[in-house]
Amino acid sequence: KNEVEQSPQNLTAQEGEFITINCSYSVGISALHWLQQHPGGGIVSLFMLSSGKKKHGRLIATINIQEKHSSLHITASHPRDSAVYICAGLTQGGSEKLVFGKGTKLTVNP
Amino acid sequence: NAGVTQTPKFQVLKTGQSMTLQCAQDMNHEYMSWYRQDPGMGLRLIHYSVGAGITDQGEVPNGYNVSRSTTEDFPLRLLSAAPSQTSVYFCASSYSMLGTTIYFGEGSWLTVV
DSSP states (O other): OEEEEEEEEEEEETOOOEEEEEEEEOTTEEEEEEEOOOOTOOOOEEEEEESEEEETTTTTEETTTTTTEEEESSOOOOGGGGEEEEEEEEEEEOOOOOOOOOOEEEEEEE | OOEEEEEEEEEOOOOOOOOOHHHHHHHHOOOEEEEETTSSSSOOOEEEEEETTTTESSOOOOOOEOOOOSSOOOOOSSSSSOOOOEEEEEEEESSSSSOOEEOOOOOOOEEOO
C-alpha cells in the first residue's frame, strides 16, 4: 500500500526560526508534492520533487530517493508562514494518483 | 485566467438529496481530480480523469459519480447524500501529475443533515 507519513503533526516556532517538516514515503511513490493550506482552506502547490533539491524564496525542499524521505525547510520563519503543510506522493506504475500525508500544522509566533 | 473554479462554496443537504459540485478550469489541463478532506485524515482521492471522456475511481468513490465531457469541466455528483459525506471537497487540475504544478479550487464545505 502506498503511504506517506509526515512529522511533526504540530509545530510551533518563534519568528525567525529555521523550520523543518519531514515526509517519509513507501515503495511505489515516484515523486512528491509539497502543498500549503492556508487557514481559510485554500491549497497552494509549493514544490514537486522527484530528485535533488528545489528552492523558492525562503522555502527549500529536498528529497532522498534511497531513504524515501523528503524535507521542507523554511528559513527565517514569519507569522505569515503559519499554515498546514502537506506532502503528497505520486504513485507510479500506470495511473497517476496522489497519496497525501495528514499535514503538519505550523504556527509561527511573532 | 481564472484557474480552478469550484462551486458552491457552502451547501447544506438533507439525507437522501442529490447534488452536483461543479469544477471548471481554463488552463487546458488534462488531469482533473476530486478529493475530500476530513478532520484528522489526509486528503483522499474520490475520482479522477486524465482527459475528456476518461474517468477512474480513487480511494473513496462510493456514493459519488463523475463525468468528463469536456476538458474544462469535471462535475462531482452525490447520488443520495449521507451524513458520512459531510466533508470539505477540493477539485484540482494539472497538465499532468509528474513535473507540473497542481492547481486547487477553493473548496466546497458540504454538510449533510
